Amino acid sequence: MNIVEALRLAVNGLVANRLRSALTMLGILIGVGAVILLVAVGNGASAAVQAQIQALGSNLLIVFPSSARTGGVQGGFGSQQTLTFQDVQALNNQSAAPDVVAAIPISNSRGQVVFANQNWNTSVNGTTQAFPQVRNYTVGQGAFFTAEDVTAGRKVAVIGPTVAQNLFVNGEDPLGQSIKINRQLFRVIGVFDSKGAAAFGGNQDDLITVPITAAWAYLSGGRNKNVASIYVEAGSNTTAAKNEVTQVLLDQHKISDPAQADFSVNSQQDIAATASQATGILTILLGAIAAISLVVGGIGIMNIMLVTVTERTREIGIRKAIGARRRDILLQFLIESMFLSGLGGLLGILVGAGGAALLPKLVSALPTPVVSVPSVLLAFGVSVGIGLFFGIYPANRAAALNPIEALRYE
Amino acid sequence: MIVLEGVTKVYRMGSVEVHALRGINLQIAAGEFVAIMGSSGSGKTTLMNLIGCLDQPSSGRYLLDGIDVAELNDNQLAAIRNLKIGFVFQSFNLIPRSSALHNVEMPLIYAGSGDGRRERSLDALQAVGLADRARHQPTELSGGQQQRVAIARALVTDPAVLLADEPTGNLDSESSLEIMKLFAELHQQGRTIVLITHEPDIARFASRVVRVKDGLVQSDTLQAAYAQ
Numbered sequence: 222m223n224i225v226e227a228l229r230l231a232v233n234g235l236v237a238n239r240l241r242s243a244l245t246m247l248g249i250l251i252g253v254g255a256v257i258l259l260v261a262v263g264n265g266a267s268a269a270v271q272a273q274i275q276a277l278g279s280n281l282l283i284v285f286p287s288s289a290r291t292g293g294v295q296g297g298f299g300s301q302q303t304l305t306f307q308d309v310q311a312l313n314n315q316s317a318a319p320d321v322v323a324a325i326p327i328s329n330s331r332g333q334v335v336f337a338n339q340n341w342n343t344s345v346n347g348t349t350q351a352f353p354q355v356r357n358y359t360v361g362q363g364a365f366f367t368a369e370d371v372t373a374g375r376k377v378a379v380i381g382p383t384v385a386q387n388l389f390v391n392g393e394d395p396l397g398q399s400i401k402i403n404r405q406l407f408r409v410i411g412v413f414d415s416k417g418a419a420a421f422g423g424n425q426d427d428l429i430t431v432p433i434t435a436a437w438a439y440l441s442g443g444r445n446k447n448v449a450s451i452y453v454e455a456g457s458n459t460t461a462a463k464n465e466v467t468q469v470l471l472d473q474h475k476i477s478d479p480a481q482a483d484f485s486v487n488s489q490q491d492i493a494a495t496a497s498q499a500t501g502i503l504t505i506l507l508g509a510i511a512a513i514s515l516v517v518g519g520i521g522i523m524n525i526m527l528v529t530v531t532e533r534t535r536e537i538g539i540r541k542a543i544g545a546r547r548r549d550i551l552l553q554f555l556i557e558s559m560f561l562s563g564l565g566g567l568l569g570i571l572v573g574a575g576g577a578a579l580l581p582k583l584v585s586a587l588p589t590p591v592v593s594v595p596s597v598l599l600a601f602g603v604s605v606g607i608g609l610f611f612g613i614y615p616a617n618r619a620a621a622l623n624p625i626e627a628l629r630y631e
Numbered sequence: 632m633i634v635l636e637g638v639t640k641v642y643r644m645g646s647v648e649v650h651a652l653r654g655i656n657l658q659i660a661a662g663e664f665v666a667i668m669g670s671s672g673s674g675k676t677t678l679m680n681l682i683g684c685l686d687q688p689s690s691g692r693y694l695l696d697g698i699d700v701a702e703l704n705d706n707q708l709a710a711i712r713n714l715k716i717g718f719v720f721q722s723f724n725l726i727p728r729s730s731a732l733h734n735v736e737m738p739l740i741y742a743g744s745g746d747g748r749r750e751r752s753l754d755a756l757q758a759v760g761l762a763d764r765a766r767h768q769p770t771e772l773s774g775g776q777q778q779r780v781a782i783a784r785a786l787v788t789d790p791a792v793l794l795a796d797e798p799t800g801n802l803d804s805e806s807s808l809e810i811m812k813l814f815a816e817l818h819q820q821g822r823t824i825v826l827i828t829h830e831p832d833i834a835r836f837a838s839r840v841v842r843v844k845d846g847l848v849q850s851d852t853l854q855a856a857y858a859q
Contacts, residue, residue: 226740237728539724542685543784544713544741546706624685628724 224556227549231557234529245525246565249607252515253569253600254576259511261577261590263504269588270496274489280322281355282453282463283492284308284470287485303474303483304448306433309349311469312453318469320455320462323351326448328436334429335401336388343384344428345402347436353413355454363396363411366432374434378402379411383427405439407431459488508596515600519562519607526558526615537619538627551620558612559605566604570597632791632823633659633682638691639846640677651677653846654691659825661791664818664856666826666837674846676796679827683718683794684711696791713742717785721797723777725769731756731780732765738788755783759813775806782813792823799833811836815856 235242286303304326311317312324325348332345346352350368353360366377378400380388385395395409416425437446455462466486467479476482530537537550574597577590640652651674659665669675680686681693684700687708693700696715703711712718725734735752756762759779769777778798785793795814799807815836818824826837834840838856842849 223743223745233729535724536726539726540737540741541709542683542712542718542720542724543738544709544788546709546741549741625680628685628720 227552227556228560230553231560234533234553234557235560238529241525242561245521245561246568248518248521249515249562249565249604250518250569250572252511252518253566253604254572255511255514256508256600256603257570257573257592257596258576258580258590259507260504260596261573261592262580262587263500263507264593264596265577265588265590266503267497267500268591270500271493274493274496280455280457280459280462281489282455282459282466283487284451284453284466285485285487286450287483304451305473306446306448308470308473309448309451311473312451312466314469318462318465320458320465322454322456323355324451324453324466325349325351325355326433327450327452328433328441328447329449330440332402332429332440334384334388336398339388339390341384341387343381345436345440346428346430347433347440348430349433351454352430355452358416359414360411361414363409365411365430371432371434374432374438376405376407376435376439377410377432378407379413379430380409381413381426381428382415383424384429385412402429402431403440407435453486455488459490463488515603515607518565519611522558522562522608523611523615525561526554526612527618529557530554530615530619533619534622534627534630537622538624538630541622541624542628547620550622551616554616554619555609555612558616559608562608562611563601563605566601569604570601573597573600632661632663632696633657633825634692634694635681636692636694638681638688638693640674640681640686641689651846652681652688655843655846655848657841657848657851659792659823661823662818662821664814664824664826664836664838666828666834666840667843668828668831668834668840669843669849670829673843675827675829675843677846678843679794679796679825682792682825683716684708709741713738714788715791717782717788717790717793719778719781719785719793719795719798721800723769723774723781723801725777725780725784727769730766730768731761731772731783734769734780735784735787738784742788752783752787755787756780758786759783773806774802775809778802778806778810779813782810782817786817786822792825793817794825794827796827797829798826799828799830807833818856 284304306326309324309326312321328347329344331342334341334343349371350366352358353365360379363379365379366375370377380395380400388400389395389398395412398409399406400409401407413426431440433448441447453462453466463486467482470484470486471477471479471482474483540550574592577592581587581589635655635657638652638655639650642649642651655678667675667678677686681688682695684695687701695711698711700708700711725731726737732749732752735755736748739748739751753762753765756765759782761776761779761783764772764776764780769780772780782793793814798814799810802810811833814824814826818838824837826833828834835854836856837854839851839853841851
């Protein structure tokens with residue numbers, strides 16, 4: 222008996238019990254659909270995070286202060302301000318760090334912003350003129366402040382679109398307006414274009430940038446000239462840039478042993494790797510939960526196949542009497558169970574992919590699910606495999622039946 | 632054609648040994664129409680299972696068409712059943728939810744012969760006078776018609792012997808007569824037929840009657856086959 226005949230027999234057997242076949246298939250359908258949908262949600266979250274990290278700026282390195290050692294005592298993260306404006310200047314020295322395109326300091330704090338009777342609390346960033354280039358911002362209205370503004374410590378501000386919307390509620394032109402940041406008057410000279418939501422929450426449009434010198438002088442009360450972090454735009458060779466940044470800062474801080482560094486240099490890849498690790502775990506978790514329902518579906522197939530074999534004992538006896546060999550019977554029932562699970566798997570793929578397309582419309586907060594081809598192939602393969610695995614026992618039982626007893630079965 | 636030499640069959644039911652056959656000697660030549668008669672418990676069903684290669688003897692030899700069946704394995708037995716033996720059962724035993732044609736095709740499917748399968752199956756149905764019922768399901772056929780489909784299925788592989796176990800047991804007298812006439816016709820065409828029955832009325836269609844009792848051949852008589 223060839224495969225085509227076996228397939229025909231299997232389909233006949235399944236069509237004869239339509240409702241039962243459909244319900245059994247439903248188990249696998251839900252399992253496969255759930256795997257595909259949940260893995261797509263996980264992938265979607267992963268892709269969204271990666272996209273936001275990309276949006277931080279290409280070839281970005283971020284230098285944070287880290288534990289400093291003072292007199293043999295190791296302080297915790299951020300226990301000391303170890304980065305200085307001199308560090309930034311050293312990094313912008315082309316001969317010491319040829320792979321660094323630009324480095325900017327960030328000195329950020331929360332600030333209360335007032336215009337007329339409107340209030341807004343936002344992130345106020347003291348920085349230098351290279352900020353838009355390094356952080357991938359574009360200024361839509363007006364212009365960013367210049368190097369001269371930074372040197373002179375002018376009280377000018379470039380605001381994000383969210384800030385503009387919340388302060389200028391009556392549609393005033395923000396340019397040239399004076400706003401109060403922590404009770405200090407600053408003049409708005411530019412508004413950023415929208416960049417959208419940031420990685421791990423937060424809104425990249427909700428910020429104000431001012432010259433770092435003005436921030437030191439007016440916003441932190443002139444008490445310290447802190448640099449919370451340094452953003453570095455690297456050239457095409459990020460690894461070389463990272464090494465150069467590390468070396469320059471070690472020299473600046475007079476530290477000979479890199480293990481003792483009081484700062485850390487993080488590339489975008491580092492951040493992306495950490496993030497994808499987290500979202501990868503999420504995807505695996507979701508997939509594992511869905512896989513359980515697939516196994517339950519497989520047990521459902523085994524259950525139904527056992528019932529079918531018992532019900533059709535007499536038929537098996539007839540087939541053996543007219544010349545069916547063991548493997549003919551085995552093949553018939555195996556193909557039947559694999560057909561059930563395979564078809565259920567195919568429908569499950571449709572349901573899963575359809576659900577992934579529909580889900581964002583129902584739950585808008587969710588990142589768009591991404592249906593990956595490997596997950597589809599895997600889910601289909603696994604569903605057919607489940608049919609094979611859970612079909613072997615019932616099929617073997619059918620094939621091993623004694624024809625005389627099977628014929629006598631009522 | 633069929634040679635049984637000192638065939639015994641012992642079943643074990645729990646701790647009790649049941650001697651179903653105690654040494655059967657029987658020869659059936661090609662073209663014979665033999666009725667095997669006996670009351671229930673006489674061993675005639677066991678004998679039929681052995682002749683039909685559904686079972687193997689405990690001792691003794693069984694030669695079917697010159698082949699010693701005792702030496703065959705499961706797959707070879709299946710092939711013998713497929714090609715050399717045509718079964719007709721008391722309860723018809725058609726595959727439910729399959730058309731008459733598909734039922735008749737079944738032995739050819741297991742034989743792996745694809746060529747002319749449909750034609751051969753239709754010919755077999757034609758031979759039993761049911762060519763116009765080829766597409767009908769078993770439930771759409773009368774008992775007599777179902778049994779004729781079963782006979783067509785038994786004939787389709789052109790077997791050495793047609794083995795019928797109480798073929799009229801589930802039929803009314805009119806259909807019974809019809810079926811027996813069909814067997815008589817097949818006999819006239821040269822088929823070898825072994826018929827198991829306990830009804831003398833049915834046995835009189837055969838050309839030879841073998842009576843079995845307590846696992847032994849009690850009598851073996853030739854008779855004039857019933858002429859229509």
